[in-house]
Amino acid sequence: FVRGQSKIHGAPKDRDFLGIPNGRIVLVEDVIVRGGATIETIKKLKKIKITPCAIIALSDRTDDESKRKLMKILNKYNINFYSLTNQREVVEEAVKILKPSKNIIEKLRALNRID
Numbered sequence: 001f002v003r004g005q006s007k008i009h010g011a012p013k014d015r016d017f018l019g020i021p022n023g024r025i026v027l028v029e030d031v032i033v034r035g036g037a038t039i040e041t042i043k044k045l046k047k048i049k050i051t052p053c054a055i056i057a058l059s060d061r062t063d064d065e066s067k068r069k070l071m072k073i074l075n076k077y078n079i080n081f082y083s084l085t086n087q088r089e090v091v092e093e094a095v096k097i098l099k100p101s102k103n104i105i106e107k108l109r110a111l112n113r114i115d
Helices: 036-047 064-076 087-098 102-110
Strands: 026-032 054-060 080-086
Touching (some): 036 064
């Protein structure tokens, strides 16, 4: 488990993690919005010579620019990325179910949230 904030006391090896990661690991994120926390975690893991083999996000809410930045880092370290849902899928399903007005649909298209 990654600490939300590094401890300033104790053994350096235990300042960022609860326990020491060992072997092949998969980083599980609840939501990735911009990827910053995920990138920081990868950097912390690299400091202790561990590279995750994959990252699984329950929900990927990244925009195109954030996704490019995140994927550049992941590709650099050969880390696979998977998500159970993404923002576009959730919004498109909501549109099917809720049937919003044409005005809202046009705004979602303008924001690149639906096709």
